Amino acid sequence: MDNSAFEMHENGAQKALSMEKMSTISRMEKKRQWSLLSIFLLCLLACFITTAIGVLIVSLVYVNNSQPHLNVHFEPEAWLLQTTVPKVQKAVDPKFQFLNHLPKSKVFEFPGGAIQWARYRNNIKDYLSDEEEAFGTSLNSQRSQMTLGTLRIKSKGLRAPHWHFNANEHGYLVQGTAWIGVVDDGGEVATTYNVTAGQVIFFPKNTLHWIKNVGDEDCFFLLFFSTHDELQTLDVDDVFFSTPEDIxxxxxxxxxxxxxxxxFQQQTEDQGxxxxxxxxxxxxxxxxxQSPDNLVWRxxxxxxxxxxxxxxxxxxxxAQYWKNGNELSNNEKIFNEFLHQHQNALALSTLRIYNNGLRQPHFHFNANEMGYVLSGCGKVGIVNTHSTIEFNIHIGDVVFFPIGTQHYIKNTCDEDLLFILAFSTGDQLQTLDMDDYLQATADHILAQLFFRKQSEFKKIPKFMEDQAINLP
Incomplete structure (x- = not known):
């Protein structure tokens, strides 16, 4: 017999079981889908992190390579140290290419005297100031063939026998009395002579010589050397003590x-x-x-x-070489000829400018010029292409004028302005003054150049007397 109630219950139970089974399967499917999505997102996040780390590493490597001198520190003090703005070297007045305040330079003291230098130095730490460095650099860069030193020797003091590897030496005795010795080639002849203030001495390169003060007052020399490099000198006592005893x-x-x-014992103090x-x-x-004149005057x-x-x-x-030495004395001719035999010899002169006098603008064809102010005061002008550099000068100052540079000197004191000058030529000095080159230029050329009528240039007079040093 069919039991319809039992069938209905059985069908309901099966349906419920089926529904529960489907629900479980659905939950399992959703769980499985969520697990796959989580794995995908996790992988995506890992890829993003890995990429970011890679970019950061590449960036750090690039920065490090592009700035090799930058040291990165995270300590506060170190970071501040690294970011400090470097010190900017102060600008040097252009006049110090041409001016050296020698009295402010270092004094090299010795038992018998002192030396000061206006010179080029290989080691910039040997300069006392930026201004001194500017002057020394100018001498060297212009290949000036010039170095200047002052030598003070006490009474009875001795500038030790020595020689210079790379320069001829020209000296001017400002004060005192000295006895000079020069040892000739082979040592067979030693030429000795006495000098007094206002006289010039000359020592060729690699010639052994000495200077002895034989007076009661200090000797004061101005010494010019024909090199723009650092002067190389060797004293006899230094050679002796450097030589092995058996040799x-x-x-x-x-x-x-x-x-x-x-x-023999070497002294602890330099005996220069x-x-x-x-x-x-x-x-x-x-x-x-005093040796014979034919030796001394060389x-x-x-x-x-x-x-x-x-x-x-x-x-x-x-005191220079003259191509035509007819006006020279017999002794001066000896000096003239001997000077010209030596390469890179200098020419020396004294320049005296009276009160309110002017050494007019001029330049030298064949020489650099260096000067030392012996007395008085004045104003110097260096004429460049578009401007003029002017500065005041006083006793002890050193000036430098490169070859071809137009310059002028004016006396601004009541007393005479007195210079000792050296020129870097062993030939006859060649100079051209402003009035001479304007007078030599045709009027119509000047008229065209300056936009002035030709007749205007007739107003510039031509003097019978040379106006190289003129007065108003």
Whole structure:
């Protein structure tokens, strides 16, 4: 018999079971779908993080390579140190290319005197100031063939026997009396002579020489050297103590041999300018011999006794080579010829400018010029293409004028302005003044150049007397 109630219950139970089964399957499907999505998102996040880390590493490597000198520190003090603005070197007045305040330079003290320099130095730390460095650099970059030093020797002091590897030396004695010695090739002849204030001495490159103060007052020399590089000098005592004892003994063959050499002791203080405290015990009956004129005048010139070239505003005297030496004395001709035999010799002169006088604008064809102010005061002008650099000068100042540079000097004191000048030529000095080159230029050329009528240039007078140093 069919039981319809039982069938209905059975069908309902099966339906419910089926529905529950479907619900479970649906939940499992959703769970499985969510798991796949989670894995996908997790992988995506991992890829993003990995990419970001890679970009960061590449960026750091790039920054490090593009800035190799930058050290990154995270400590506060270190970071501040790295970001500090570097010190900017102060600008140097252009005038110091042409001006050196020598009295402000370093004084090299010795037992017997002192030396000061206006020179180029290989090590910039040897300059005392930016201005001094500017001057030294100018001398070197212009290949000036010039260095200047002042030498002060105390009474009875000695500038030790020495020689210079890379320069001829020209000296002017400003004050005192000195005895000079020069050892010739082979040492067979030692030329000795006495000099007084206003006279010139000359020592060719690699020539051994000495200077002895034989007066009661200090000797004061101005020394010019024909090099724009650092001067190279060797003193005899330095050579002696640097030579091995056995070599010195075999070379000199003294009585007592090597034991004689060992008696010498090098002093702790540089003896470049020498004056032993017990000099009276060491030296007796010293003589200061004057060699024959034919030897002396190769190394000596009496500048103060030479011809004076007179101008309305001053006087010039010259110790230089003259192509035509007919006006020279016999002794001056010896100096003239000997000077010209040596490469890179200098020409020396004195320039005296009277009160309110002007050494008019001029330039030199064949020489750089260096000058030292002996007395007075004045104003110097350097004429460039578009401007003029002017500066005041006083006693002890050194000036430098490169070859071809137009310049002028005006006396601004009541007393005479006196210079000692050196020129970097062993030939006859060649100079052109402003009035000379304007007078030599045709009027119609000047009229066209300056946009003035030709007749205007007739107003510039031509004087019979040379106006190189003029007065108003």
């Amino acid at each position: 010195a003994s075999r070379s000199l063959k003294p009585e007592g041999g090597i034991n004689f050499i060992r008696k 300018v020498n004056l032993p405290p017990n000099l009276a015990e060491l030296v007796t009956n010293a003589s200061y011999v 190394y000596f010139f009496d500048l103060k006794g030479s011809k004076e070239y007179q101008f309305p505003g001053g006087v010039i005297q010259q």
